[in-house]
Amino acid sequence: MSTQTRPAMGWFVADTLAVTRRHILKITRVPESLFFSLIQPVMFVLLFAFVFGGAINVGEGGARAYREYLIPGIFAQTVMFAVAGITVGITTDASKGIMDRFRSLPMHPGAVLAGHTLASLVQNILVLFVLSVTGFAVGWRIHGSFADAALAYFVLALFAYAVTWIGAWVGLHMPNPEVASTAGLAWLFPLTFASNIFTPIATMPGWLQPIALWNPVSCIALSARKLFGNPLPQMGNSFPETHTVPLTIAYAFILIGIFAPLAVRAFKTRNSASRA
């Protein structure tokens, strides 16, 4: 028995895949966790499609138009809430000492987080698929070209991947899983609700409109609406409305560029006084 030699980049890939496999195995062992990550977006679809939908007016087409407007919004919300699983998962690993075990191994320091975020991406792609089926069932349709639809799913998956790095970074700073599942996710709510996911921005008070317009969550939803060919009620011609897709992709890369290095640094230097 001997340890193998490989260039550092080769190890990064090998270690990342080993960690990814761990998390994918976990999804198959605890299908409930996947089920519950699906339940919330599906409930939101049903709630807004059938309960609140009638009260929100997006112009011509009535309830059916609202459902077509709504589903891309739920996609955006789901992509953002994808952060919950990894935030809590990372804090749980840290509190159980698994993080310390990884850190005491001669593995690539970036691989633990890269593997975890990659596994989250796989799970989120699955969630997006189930959500699309649900949307289809309530009357949502893709009207655009195949290429546009593929780009829409790419943007959604890319953004889901970007926010998991925020989750990884936040998760490394949480003292325990209980705090991680509450305080660690608190930032999500203002961000997702001050957006166009449920209602057009033109219906909001004037001071909130620019915030909502530039909010990345609005950009994700608007990108999806444009690319899927869904209703675009009360559109203006501000920069985020005219350059939505490139702006959304830029947001995703900026988030990865900021939070991936921060999270890896936090992982490497995790100094826990409480366990000393």
Place this chain on the structure above:
Amino acid sequence: MTLAISARGLTKHFGEVKALNGIDIDVEQGTVVGLLGPNGSGKTTTVRILSTLLQSDAGSATVGGFEVGTQPDQVRNVIGLTGQYAAVDEYLTGRENLELFGRLFHLSKADAKTRAAELLERFDLTDAADRSIKGYSGGMRRRLDLAASLIGRPQVLFLDEPTTGLDPRSRQGMWEVIESLVADGTTVLLTTQYLEEADQLASRIIVLDHGNVIAQGTADELKNQVGGDRIELVVTNAADSQRAADVLAKFGSGPAQVDAEARKVLLPVAGGSNAIIDVIRSLDEHGIAIADIALRRPTLDDVFLSLTGRSAEDESVAGPPARGRRGRRGGN
């Protein structure tokens, strides 16, 4: 003498809390050294620094010949770490856990499989190997955790309170496993708050208190610091206590102490259990009736008490030691 671990002036402060105040530690290759101390004495901090998880504020350390601060990757190649929690993935099976850690230790796929099977066999986990950890008992989890730390055949193994929270039978099992590792030549640095555990496993003991090394040596050397064995006897008639002390003086390795009120005589002896036979015979010849007699060896608890003025098992932050404890040992 080759040192597997050598630390000089290790210092670590967490804000106002001084976890380590410049401690020196040497561990000879192939030996077990026990870090003994109450909660908050700096044991875990020491292990975390030596296993590259934590950077020290000052001082330096080498493990397996590599600098902990500047060559962490090389250090990680030669160490194994078992922390206070069973650091394994609950939802994976025992085998999957070991294979995962094997792969991350950069064994080939085939080697990781073989090594996992070997370790499962050795730790008596083969039957449970393909069940998820969720169904494992506490003792099984700890064994798997220890197996995981041995994946890379470490030269130096850190065990941070390996038996805390285990029932006595599982603890005995862990001890046997640790003893077998040492027989294979692994160097072990073990932390414990159980005096008995340090006594059983460690060839040398370093006593930590508030981030300082307050004593070190073999268990016997430490015990000798507080004096050797003592015969503790209680005479039936209070009037006999002084007479008993006079009669027994010749067997003692030091002056006997008499507590007439408690009818108690304490006699330091060198001969251990042989001395007790002489003492009983002599008391019988002189017609001194006794209510109780015992040979008492100093425990590491006595060592700790004599070094710090409080018991090792008292919480270090709990203020002055409980009166009962002191009172009971006050006469020693």
